[in-house]
Amino acid sequence: MVRKILVRAFIGIVLVILYLPIVWMIVFSFTDTPSFEYWNGFSFDNYINLFTGQSSNASRIQEAIVNTLVVGIFTSLLSTVLGTLGAIGLHAFRSKRLKAAYSTVNQIPMINSEIVTAIALALVFNLFASTITISNGTWGETAFKLILAHTSYCAPYVLLNVLPRLQKSDNKIYEAALDLGCTPAKAMFKVVLPDIMPGIIVGALLAFTLSIDDFVITKVNVTSFETLSTLLYGLKSGKHPLPPDIRALFSIIFFIVFVLIMIIYSPKKKSEQKSR
Numbered sequence: 001m002v003r004k005i006l007v008r009a010f011i012g013i014v015l016v017i018l019y020l021p022i023v024w025m026i027v028f029s030f031t032d033t034p035s036f037e038y039w040n041g042f043s044f045d046n047y048i049n050l051f052t053g054q055s056s057n058a059s060r061i062q063e064a065i066v067n068t069l070v071v072g073i074f075t076s077l078l079s080t081v082l083g084t085l086g087a088i089g090l091h092a093f094r095s096k097r098l099k100a101a102y103s104t105v106n107q108i109p110m111i112n113s114e115i116v117t118a119i120a121l122a123l124v125f126n127l128f129a130s131t132i133t134i135s136n137g138t139w140g141e142t143a144f145k146l147i148l149a150h151t152s153y154c155a156p157y158v159l160l161n162v163l164p165r166l167q168k169s170d171n172k173i174y175e176a177a178l179d180l181g182c183t184p185a186k187a188m189f190k191v192v193l194p195d196i197m198p199g200i201i202v203g204a205l206l207a208f209t210l211s212i213d214d215f216v217i218t219k220v221n222v223t224s225f226e227t228l229s230t231l232l233y234g235l236k237s238g239k240h241p242l243p244p245d246i247r248a249l250f251s252i253i254f255f256i257v258f259v260l261i262m263i264i265y266s267p268k269k270k271s272e273q274k275s276r
Contacts, residue, residue, distance in 0.1 A: 029247040046248035064231040075150040076208035083158025118220035158203035165199030
């Protein structure tokens with residue numbers, strides 16, 4: 001009994017430490033005070049200014065949101081395709097040594113320091129800049145460059161989420177589909193992909209979140225191209241506190257992510273309860 005109380009208390013303390021700053025930010029998004037030191041009355045002014053463009057940084061915020069969403073969506077799509085194909089290929093290896101070697105190589109970008117990855121990507125882009133013309137170019141070229149950089153960082157996370165689903169799946173179902181007349185491609189789309197879809201969705205969301213959150217790779221590899229992370233850094237680099245509407249913006253982002261997680265995991269939880 002005492003052990004259960006201690007375990008629950010410990011989990012509660014951890015959750016408070018993790019979520020109290022976020023709750024504090026959301027609470028202060030409903031007041032126009034410039035800092036977190038005092039409450040200036042409840043209002044929706046921060047949200048109104050954010051959506052109506054009346055904020056002093058409205059143009060920068062809107063540009064950063066568009067840039068972040070474009071890069072995040074395309075990074076998520078490309079990382080999901082590459083990570084899923086990589087997981088399927090890795091799962092198909094029969095040699096345990098070869099599979100372990102490739103799995104170790106896949107984990108290097110995740111374990112490696114992000115600044116090392118950022119500098120390595122910058123060197124690669126500078127090396128091939130004269131050939132593919134993606135250095136200091138137009139908005140589209142810069143976005144394409146950043147998508148490639150983020151994909152190289154996010155794809156291993158997708159692979160790591162899809163591979164366990166493949167390991168739990170039954171290969172006999174794929175073989176049965178082939179015996180029933182399906183081509184390998186049709187069996188892949190009709191049998192394998194639906195079976196591992198939960199892992200693919202989680203990997204895609206993780207890639208999207210990592211792309212939105214990334215600062216080091218973005219800052220090192222592109223200039224004059226603001227995302228939400230670089231915008232936050234630029235606004236905070238001065239002596240003045242962050243604008244109040246920034247709190248509203250990131251509160252909305254947290255709420256959207258929270259709703260998406262609930263939508264994704266609710267059917268999974270119901271199916272697990274039914275199976276029990």
